[in-house]
Amino acid sequence: MDIRPRPRLALTAGEPAGVGPELLARLASIPFDAELVAITDRELLKRAARRCDIQLELLDEDAPAPAISTAVQLRVRHVPLGATERPGHPDPANAAHVLATLAEAADGCLSGRYDAVVTAPLQKASINEAGIAFSGHTEFFAERAGADVVMMLASPELRVALATTHLPLAAVPAAIQADLLTRTLRIVDAELRAKFGIERPRIGVLGLNPHAGESGHLGREEIDIIIPALDRLRDEGMDLLGPLPADTAFVPVMRARYDAVLAMYHDQALPVLKSEAFDRTVNLTLGLPFIRTSVDHGTALDLAGSGRADASSLIAATRMALDLVQRARNNA
Numbered sequence: 009m010d011i012r013p014r015p016r017l018a019l020t021a022g023e024p025a026g027v028g029p030e031l032l033a034r035l036a037s038i039p040f041d042a043e044l045v046a047i048t049d050r051e052l053l054k055r056a057a058r059r060c061d062i063q064l065e066l067l068d069e070d071a072p073a074p075a076i077s078t079a080v081q082l083r084v085r086h087v088p089l090g091a092t093e094r095p096g097h098p099d100p101a102n103a104a105h106v107l108a109t110l111a112e113a114a115d116g117c118l119s120g121r122y123d124a125v126v127t128a129p130l131q132k133a134s135i136n137e138a139g140i141a142f143s144g145h146t147e148f149f150a151e152r153a154g155a156d157v158v159m160m161l162a163s164p165e166l167r168v169a170l171a172t173t174h175l176p177l178a179a180v181p182a183a184i185q186a187d188l189l190t191r192t193l194r195i196v197d198a199e200l201r202a203k204f205g206i207e208r209p210r211i212g213v214l215g216l217n218p219h220a221g222e223s224g225h226l227g228r229e230e231i232d233i234i235i236p237a238l239d240r241l242r243d244e245g246m247d248l249l250g251p252l253p254a255d256t257a258f259v260p261v262m263r264a265r266y267d268a269v270l271a272m273y274h275d276q277a278l279p280v281l282k283s284e285a286f287d288r289t290v291n292l293t294l295g296l297p298f299i300r301t302s303v304d305h306g307t308a309l310d311l312a313g314s315g316r317a318d319a320s321s322l323i324a325a326t327r328m329a330l331d332l333v334q335r336a337r338n339n340a
């Protein structure tokens with residue numbers, strides 16, 4: 009396949025009633041050495057741009073190179089809304105629209121139409137309320153691509169991968185099995201090399217229980233499952249640290265000892281990242297056959313419609329996607 013001189017990135021707007029459409033309009037104002045294609049409803053984007061006081065000119069996805077214009081320009085692949093959005097009030101009538109945008113983006117990446125996809129946040133509950141079982145982009149893209157994946161959130165200072173993602177807390181202990189940890193750590197190790205250029209990744213692994221189980225007095229998952237799984241992977245040559253007590257794993261002296269940390273569940277480590285780098289953190293999916301990055305935040309329904317949402321995380325996600333495209337091209 010010919011390599012396009014400028015990467016072409018798909019952008020999905022996420023929940024129509026959230027901040028995603030406004031963030032896409034803001035992103036279009038930033039110069040990137042890339043073609044950005046918003047996969048969403050045209051009129052939704054126009055309304056969002058007006059709320060942000062942005063004069064947005066929409067071009068068809070495959071239109072010839074645009075003329076110089078004083079307006080902000082953005083290419084669009086139109087996917088119609090199910091119902092006109094009401095900012096702050098997600099409507100399950102738009103669930104099929106949201107999923108159609110994700111499917112277009114994933115299929116477009118798999119076919120080579122796009123070099124990567126960058127996603128704005130969606131409202132998981134609204135999709136479920138439409139009667140469609142859905143837990144997140146990560147799981148959706150994994151299923152669409154038939155891939156085993158890992159969720160990672162990364163700021164310039166800290167990378168966190170998750171062994172389990174959108175799972176009720178009560179279901180986490182049963183999910184922590186040697187097979188899951190082995191598959192997850194192999195993906196994290198391989199992707200730290202491929203995506204971040206780390207030759208010999210050092211991965212910290214958190215325990216599940218307080219004090220990583222306190223020698224079995226505060227839970228046995230570390231002794232029965234985590235330590236044996238880590239030992240087997242160490243025998244394969246992986247550089248693993250842990251299981252580490254989660255409460256001290258993020259102090260500076262510990263952070264200097266790993267390139268990424270694997271948390272056992274969603275809220276074990278993400279609050280650390282979000283409290284110190286909410287505007288600089290990017291969510292990316294490891295293990296997919298295409299590049300996918302995203303914001304670290306949600307739909308911010310309290311801000312939707314105000315034009316005041318901060319696009320920093322979406323800008324960081326777009327920059328990371330472009331860096332990853334460049335790295336993949338260099339390695340090809």
Ligand SMILES: NC(=O)C1=CN([C@@H]2O[C@H](COP(=O)(O)OP(=O)(O)OC[C@H]3O[C@@H](n4cnc5c(N)ncnc54)[C@H](O)[C@@H]3O)[C@@H](O)[C@H]2O)C=CC1
Pocket residue numbers: 022027128129130131132133145291302303304305306307308309310311316317318319
């Ligand atoms: N990538 C995705 O699709 C994600 C989706 N979500 C979804 O978002 C929904 C709402 O989640 P919440 O826990 O309320 O988190 P949230 O991130 O939407 O909001 C938490 C707080 O951060 C503020 N905030 C979030 N993004 C902001 C931005 N760009 N600029 C300025 N302030 C911002 C909000 O106004 C709110 O005060 C849930 O349905 C969740 O599933 C959450 C995380 C990621």
Ligand SMILES: NCC(=O)COP(=O)(O)O
Pocket residue numbers: 143144145146147278291302
């Ligand atoms: N906290 C991360 C999150 O909820 C985003 O998940 P996903 O939709 O990117 O899978």
